[in-house]
Amino acid sequence: MMNWQVKVVLALVAIVVGGWFVYEIRGILTPFVLAFILAYVLYPIIDWMERRGLGRAWSTLLVFSLVFAGLGLGVFKAGDKLAGETVDRVFTIANTGDKPLIIHGMAWEDDARDQPFVLREEHRWPLEIAPMEELAFLLRFVPKDQAPAANALLIAYSQGQDEHSQRISVHGNGGVVVGGQAGRSGSVVFSRADIGFGKADPNVLVEIGDRILAETSTRAAKIEPMLQPYLGSDFRLAELIREHGERLMRTMLGGTTLFIEGVISGLTFVVIVPFVAFFFLKEGRRLTRCLMALVPNAYFELCLNLMYQANRQIGNYIRGQILAVLVVSVLAISGLSILGVYYALPLGLLAGLANVIPFLGPLIGIVCSSIVALATGGGLAMVAKVIVMFLVIQLIDNVLIQPTMVAKSVELHPLVVLFVVMVGSQLMGIVGMLIAVPLTGIAKVSGQTIYEGVKQYRLE
Amino acid sequence: MPSDSFWRHVFRRLQERVRSGRNDEETTAFKLLQKVPIFQELSGRELHKIEEMLYGPRDWRAGEAIINQGDPGMGMYIVASGQIRIVQMGDDGFEKQLATLTRGNFFGAQALVDQSPRPASAYALQPCSLLVFCRPDLLELIDINLPLALKIIEGLAQAISTDLLEVIEKLSAQLRDSERLLKGARRAGSIQ
Numbered sequence: 001m002m003n004w005q006v007k008v009v010l011a012l013v014a015i016v017v018g019g020w021f022v023y024e025i026r027g028i029l030t031p032f033v034l035a036f037i038l039a040y041v042l043y044p045i046i047d048w049m050e051r052r053g054l055g056r057a058w059s060t061l062l063v064f065s066l067v068f069a070g071l072g073l074g075v076f077k078a079g080d081k082l083a084g085e086t087v088d089r090v091f092t093i094a095n096t097g098d099k100p101l102i103i104h105g106m107a108w109e110d111d112a113r114d115q116p117f118v119l120r121e122e123h124r125w126p127l128e129i130a131p132m133e134e135l136a137f138l139l140r141f142v143p144k145d146q147a148p149a150a151n152a153l154l155i156a157y158s159q160g161q162d163e164h165s166q167r168i169s170v171h172g173n174g175g176v177v178v179g180g181q182a183g184r185s186g187s188v189v190f191s192r193a194d195i196g197f198g199k200a201d202p203n204v205l206v207e208i209g210d211r212i213l214a215e216t217s218t219r220a221a222k223i224e225p226m227l228q229p230y231l232g233s234d235f236r237l238a239e240l241i242r243e244h245g246e247r248l249m250r251t252m253l254g255g256t257t258l259f260i261e262g263v264i265s266g267l268t269f270v271v272i273v274p275f276v277a278f279f280f281l282k283e284g285r286r287l288t289r290c291l292m293a294l295v296p297n298a299y300f301e302l303c304l305n306l307m308y309q310a311n312r313q314i315g316n317y318i319r320g321q322i323l324a325v326l327v328v329s330v331l332a333i334s335g336l337s338i339l340g341v342y343y344a345l346p347l348g349l350l351a352g353l354a355n356v357i358p359f360l361g362p363l364i365g366i367v368c369s370s371i372v373a374l375a376t377g378g379g380l381a382m383v384a385k386v387i388v389m390f391l392v393i394q395l396i397d398n399v400l401i402q403p404t405m406v407a408k409s410v411e412l413h414p415l416v417v418l419f420v421v422m423v424g425s426q427l428m429g430i431v432g433m434l435i436a437v438p439l440t441g442i443a444k445v446s447g448q449t450i451y452e453g454v455k456q457y458r459l460e
Numbered sequence: 461m462p463s464d465s466f467w468r469h470v471f472r473r474l475q476e477r478v479r480s481g482r483n484d485e486e487t488t489a490f491k492l493l494q495k496v497p498i499f500q501e502l503s504g505r506e507l508h509k510i511e512e513m514l515y516g517p518r519d520w521r522a523g524e525a526i527i528n529q530g531d532p533g534m535g536m537y538i539v540a541s542g543q544i545r546i547v548q549m550g551d552d553g554f555e556k557q558l559a560t561l562t563r564g565n566f567f568g569a570q571a572l573v574d575q576s577p578r579p580a581s582a583y584a585l586q587p588c589s590l591l592v593f594c595r596p597d598l599l600e601l602i603d604i605n606l607p608l609a610l611k612i613i614e615g616l617a618q619a620i621s622t623d624l625l626e627v628i629e630k631l632s633a634q635l636r637d638s639e640r641l642l643k644g645a646r647r648a649g650s651i652q
Contacts, residue, residue, distance in 0.1 A: 047600075047603060047604050050604045050605070051603065051604050051605070051606075285512065285513070289515055292515055293515075293516075293518070297518065297520055297524055297526070298525070300518065300592075301527065301531065301532075301533075301534045301535075304515070304534045304535070304592075304594060305532065305534050308594075308596040456531070456532050
């Protein structure tokens with residue numbers, strides 16, 4: 001028999017190694033966690049169908065076909081909308097000569113502030129392209145309306161002593177191409193002479209951002225004369241706000257690509273998550289039997305008991321949370337629509353999802369909705385209405401929804417919530433923030449069940 | 461021809477497979493379930509459903525405890541092979557052997573009804589192999605297939621009432637014995 005110190009040390013080593021392993025693979029863990037949650041959500045539905053006399057395999061298949069079709073349709077629609085909102089095009093400059101190619105800069109022919117074409121990524125001019133190499137540049141079309149748009153990108157470059165310029169015309173939403181040159185000049189090859197972006201819808205983000213900027217800078221302009229006596233006449237608040245705001249906007253545009261990349265990885269999610277969940281549901285029973293076969297005889301009944309209890313508690317917790325999210329979302333969406341706030345659907349969904357995070361979640365809903373209400377010209381009265389509406393929803397949530405749908409035993413201390421939300425955002429960003437609290441809830445439920453269960457058994 | 465006998469052998473094995481429909485291990489579990497009185501009312505298809513819900517066969521070494529008196533019960537054990545001793549610790553601190561079970565016998569069925577503490581312990585006398593049917597699965601069965609669950613519960617009630625009748629019979633026999641003893645003692649004049 002090993003003595004207990006060795007056992008404790010071994011257990012600690014196992015925990016540390018296991019924790020490190022989970023930390024290392026956290027990136028691919030998310031679809032499995034989501035599949036796990038999805039399986040718990042769908043379990044009662046499949047049970048219900050089985051009760052109606054349909055076999056388990058058939059019920060699972062039917063539910064999954066429906067969920068798959070729904071998700072696919074949703075992703076398709078969302079992708080369509082996003083693709084309509086921002087469009088990227090690539091062009092390359094290749095140096096086929098034997099001297100280095102220097103690009104001194106790029107500028108828009110029509111450099112009005114509201115022209116809808118953007119050169120993505122900020123480049124440090126001058127750029128050098130070595131002989132026999134090429135460089136790719138990304139252009140983006142971010143229209144604010146559906147009017148035809150056309151512009152041209154002017155590129156100044158030199159090779160050896162000769163200085164040249166190249167004009168690449170761009171157009172979108174049916175804009176007319178103006179001019180255009182041959183794609184090749186000497187030993188420099190431009191992949192395209194004109195770039196068409198096709199049709200694109202106005203970008204929601206840019207629209208909101210623009211309104212916020214315009215609103216705040218006009219207000220700032222009003223109070224500028226009051227500040228100038230103290231801060232000097234060269235202090236221009238409105239201009240500062242516009243300048244910094246635009247920098248922020250550019251970052252936000254960069255963020256949209258991140259979002260699109262997110263959608264692409266989301267597609268793999270849409271494939272992986274249902275796949276894993278399907279097997280959790282269909283093979284769940286066999287899986288638990290295989291796991292139980294590994295348990296030593298002395299702990300067999302104990303583990304059996306813990307597994308069933310934890311299973312029930314986690315199921316109740318997840319289903320309760322999902323129901324609460326749905327109810328709060330529906331309440332918020334209808335409330336915002338009644339008040340006439342723009343983008344009621346995404347805002348309401350966000351508020352519902354964020355509601356999973358106690359204490360901080362409701363604030364996220366209020367802040368986002370208030371900003372949008374302000375930016376879309378709602379004024380302070382609208383903000384007050386939005387806040388009152390969210391307070392009412394909070395009241396309903398705390399008095400009716402939480403006590404009936406979410407188990408009392410999963411209440412977490414505010415400090416714990418704050419801590420795990422920060423850890424979640426550190427590890428996995430926004431997704432991490434959203435799943436941190438449910439995961440902690442699940443861990444707490446399992447821990448409690450195990451502790452209660454172990455107390456009942458005599459263990460030597 | 462050796463190849464001829466080889467093909468005959470293969471053909472016979474295939475026939476066996478088709479006839480049994482499932483692999484050997486499962487059929488032994490299936491045959492075992494047919495012997496358990498609780499499942500007597502079940503059709504073949506229903507028995508296969510129960511078979512999917514079972515844990516095991518799990519193996520115990522000789523002398524190992526299977527269940528401990530006083531622990532919360534989780535389910536019923538069906539003996540696939542080996543010998544099991546059912547033992548109860550009395551209030552007087554002495555162990556009393558209640559029964560010895562072999563293949564086809566079952567114990568712990570009370571745990572299917574409620575999670576009350578186990579009234580007795582079970583030990584493996586020889587290396588043995590057991591199947592386990594547990595209460596949460598019976599509860600799930602009530603949810604998803606009530607007719608099947610009702611058949612099992614009926615079988616369970618019958619098994620428990622049979623046990624109860626046996627106990628009552630034993631008790632009344634003991635009562636008769638003690639009355640007879642009492643009478644004999646009175647007649648002998650040792651007790652007034």
